Amino acid sequence: MDSNPILMNRRTMLRMAASAAPLLLASNPLGALGADAGPGGAAARVSHRSYRGKMLYITDGVGEMGREYFSVTVQADGTRTLRAQCEMDDDRLLRDVVLTVNARWEPIDAFVRLTIAGKTVGSSWFCFDGKQAECQGRTAADGRISRMLPMTGASEYFGTHALHGDAWVVGRLRDWKGEPDAFPLATFATSTLANGGSGPDLIPLSGGYSRIVDQGNKSITVPAGRFDTRHVRIIVPNVDDFDVWAGGEDCLPVKSTSRGLKQTYEMVHIEGDYR
Numbered sequence: 470m471d472s473n474p475i476l477m478n479r480r481t482m483l484r485m486a487a488s489a490a491p492l493l494l495a496s497n498p499l500g501a502l503g504a505d506a507g508p509g510g511a512a513a514r515v516s517h518r519s520y521r522g523k524m525l526y527i528t529d530g531v532g533e534m535g536r537e538y539f540s541v542t543v544q545a546d547g548t549r550t551l552r553a554q555c556e557m558d559d560d561r562l563l564r565d566v567v568l569t570v571n572a573r574w575e576p577i578d579a580f581v582r583l584t585i586a587g588k589t590v591g592s593s594w595f596c597f598d599g600k601q602a603e604c605q606g607r608t609a610a611d612g613r614i615s616r617m618l619p620m621t622g623a624s625e626y627f628g629t630h631a632l633h634g635d636a637w638v639v640g641r642l643r644d645w646k647g648e649p650d651a652f653p654l655a656t657f658a659t660s661t662l663a664n665g666g667s668g669p670d671l672i673p674l675s676g677g678y679s680r681i682v683d684q685g686n687k688s689i690t691v692p693a694g695r696f697d698t699r700h701v702r703i704i705v706p707n708v709d710d711f712d713v714w715a716g717g718e719d720c721l722p723v724k725s726t727s728r729g730l731k732q733t734y735e736m737v738h739i740e741g742d743y744r
C-alpha cells in the first residue's frame with residue numbers, strides 16, 4: 470500500500486482516467502482527434518489536391534546560387550494557395566511567400582516576409598477585393614505601413630518575386646482575349662528591385678509598365694523531367710527581361726531565365742497531385 474499521499478493521489482487519478490476512457494470513447498469514437506465522422510463512420514477528409522517541388526537558381530558562369538521550395542494546394546472551386554521559401558545565396562536573401570489566387574488566377578491575398586543577411590527587412594499582408602488593394606505591414610525602412618489603394622476591377626497579377634507565382638501569369642493569359650503584348654500584367658508588386666530585396670510594400674504599377682511576348686508552346690526537359698509548356702517573355706523596362714516556361718494545367722514553374730540577374734531557374738523536383 471502506498472504511504473506517500475502524493476503518489477496515492479497521482480495513482481488514484483490515473484486509475485480514474487483509465488476507467489473513464491471507455492465512456493469517453495463511447496461518446497466520441499474518434500477520441501481526442503475530435504474529427505466529424507463521415508458516411509459509414511469514416512473521418513471526413515479535407516477536399517483538395519496538393520503538390521510540392523523545388524527549383525534551383527543557377528547563375529551564369531558560377532553555378533547554384535539559390536533555390537525555391539514550393540508547395541501548392543488547389544481547392545475544388547479552383548482557388549489555389551502557393552507557399553514558397555526563396556533563398557538567394559549571393560544576396561543572402563530569404564523570402565517567405567504565401568499567395569492565394571482564385572480560379573481565374575486573380576490574386577486574393579498574400580503574405581510576404583523578407584530577411585537579408587539574417588536581419589528582417591520587413592513583413593506585410595496584402596488583400597485585393599476588386600475595389601481596393603490593401604497592405605498592412607512593418608518594414609525596416611518605413612516602420613509600420615498601412616496602404617489602401619483604389620482598384621477598378623480584379624488585379625491581373627501580384628508580383629511577390631516567388632518564381633512559381635511568375636509562372637501563374639500564363640494561367641491569367643488563358644482568359645485574355647486580346648494580343649499577349651496588350652495584357653495589363655503589372656498591377657501591383659512588393660518591390661521593383663530585380664531580386665525583390667526591398668519592402669515588402671504595395672507598389673502600384675501603371676499600365677504598360679511591362680509587356681508579354683508569347684513564344685508559343687514548347688516541350689522542354691529539366692532535371693524534374695520532360696514537360697509540355699507555354700513559353701512567354703516578360704519585358705519590364707529598367708528592371709528585368711525574363712522568360713517563363715509554365716507547364717500543364719497548374720502552370721508549373723518548369724523553367725525561367727533572368728537577363729538582368731544573369732540567372733536560369735529550373736525545376737529539379739516535383740511530387741504530388743499536379744496536372
